[in-house]
Amino acid sequence: MQVSARVRDVVGGGDDGWSLYYRARAMAAAGTPVVMLTIGDHDIKTDPSILSAMAASMSSGNLGYSPVNGAANLRAVIAERMTARVGQAVDPGQIVVTPGGQAGLFAAMMAALDPGQSCIVFDPFYATYQQTVRAASGRPILVATRPEDGFQPDIEAVRAALAPDTRAILLNSPNNPTGAVYDRQRLEALAALCAERDIWLISDEVYASQVWDGAHLSPAALPGMADRTLIVDSLSKSHAMTGSRLGWVCAPEAAAVRLADLANTTNYGVPSFIQDAAVYALSVGGDIEAAIAARYRARRDGVLRALGNGAAVGIVPPQSGMYIMLDIRKTGLSGDAFAEKLLEAEKIAVMPGESFGDAAAGHLRIALTQPEAVLVDAIRRTAAFAEGLG
Ligand code: PLP
Numbered sequence: 601m602q603v604s605a606r607v608r609d610v611v612g613g614g615d616d617g618w619s620l621y622y623r624a625r626a627m628a629a630a631g632t633p634v635v636m637l638t639i640g641d642h643d644i645k646t647d648p649s650i651l652s653a654m655a656a657s658m659s660s661g662n663l664g665y666s667p668v669n670g671a672a673n674l675r676a677v678i679a680e681r682m683t684a685r686v687g688q689a690v691d692p693g694q695i696v697v698t699p700g701g702q703a704g705l706f707a708a709m710m711a712a713l714d715p716g717q718s719c720i721v722f723d724p725f726y727a728t729y730q731q732t733v734r735a736a737s738g739r740p741i742l743v744a745t746r747p748e749d750g751f752q753p754d755i756e757a758v759r760a761a762l763a764p765d766t767r768a769i770l771l772n773s774p775n776n777p778t779g780a781v782y783d784r785q786r787l788e789a790l791a792a793l794c795a796e797r798d799i800w801l802i803s804d805e806v807y808a809s810q811v812w813d814g815a816h817l818s819p820a821a822l823p824g825m826a827d828r829t830l831i832v833d834s835l836s837k838s839h840a841m842t843g844s845r846l847g848w849v850c851a852p853e854a855a856a857v858r859l860a861d862l863a864n865t866t867n868y869g870v871p872s873f874i875q876d877a878a879v880y881a882l883s884v885g886g887d888i889e890a891a892i893a894a895r896y897r898a899r900r901d902g903v904l905r906a907l908g909n910g911a912a913v914g915i916v917p918p919q920s921g922m923y924i925m926l927d928i929r930k931t932g933l934s935g936d937a938f939a940e941k942l943l944e945a946e947k948i949a950v951m952p953g954e955s956f957g958d959a960a961a962g963h964l965r966i967a968l969t970q971p972e973a974v975l976v977d978a979i980r981r982t983a984a985f986a987e988g989l990g
Pocket of ligand 1: 640699700701702703726772775776804806833834835836837842846847
């Protein structure tokens, strides 16, 4: 028996770009010490006070089914957070709690596209984006952003790429993998395009609390955009809660009602003790979020200082987030080939840029998920390795 074409096509055939990551993990499991700078999972652990809130909720017996769109008290604190972000009142009825941002992305894509319709995805992209479009029986249309433009979107390229069946633009600012924070002018131009063509904007804002240069602007804050923007967010990055799987979609109210219907058929609610921990993290948790962000900022600054203006590796300084992109095009190697050689020779595992799309070819994505001293040492060795290849 074959599974459906929809499910068969999710990955789109070929390598999913993660083979180096799995190889590095296998090496580490076999006892070879590998410096892992691959995926965006924190070395910083979930704050003990959040875990205490979770444990207290569990031991008080909060283990039954929960409302499919999220507990009312959690939706209320999320709505407050979204109100502050978009500068206009967001009602708790606009919030649908999901098991993580990825489930929010899937729900948003299902809500935006009918089968066969297309969605603009900026390249480089977060690894699941094309797959999420395909899982919703949609067709991703890639639009390249270029290192020379600081990976900001080129509006004319978007306009040229729009197809008659395009129903959504998926954007991610602050961006993974590039660290770009899209500027107001471009967001306004994208918003104007969405209004002109009557299409949705799906705005993945999971790195919104980690901005170092410039300021994050949610497109939902722009005039007329709250009605056509689906914000996806989560506590994975902001509160070091990747494993807790707590995210949400902030949508126009009528769409949120439909997203709750969809949640009936998928996750059917998120565990109550995780939601209670989220209420604590967002309302009582104080400086936890700021402290996590400060740590990534210090690491980014440390790496930039350590690299200086080295000749063999270039850098597009990230404005945000948990990653740094190194430009290794001068070595003449692809990101894939360089990353393989680096793993062999130096036992440093990084993600080849190609894992995030053709526009990141000849780059490496370094996750800042190690203490600063480890990172700085790894980055110096990576630069020296690149130098040695020249
Ligand atoms: N969006 C982006 C841009 C990400 O980088 C990630 C995770 O790395 C996600 C969404 C998914 O996050 P979550 O853990 O909330 O599902």
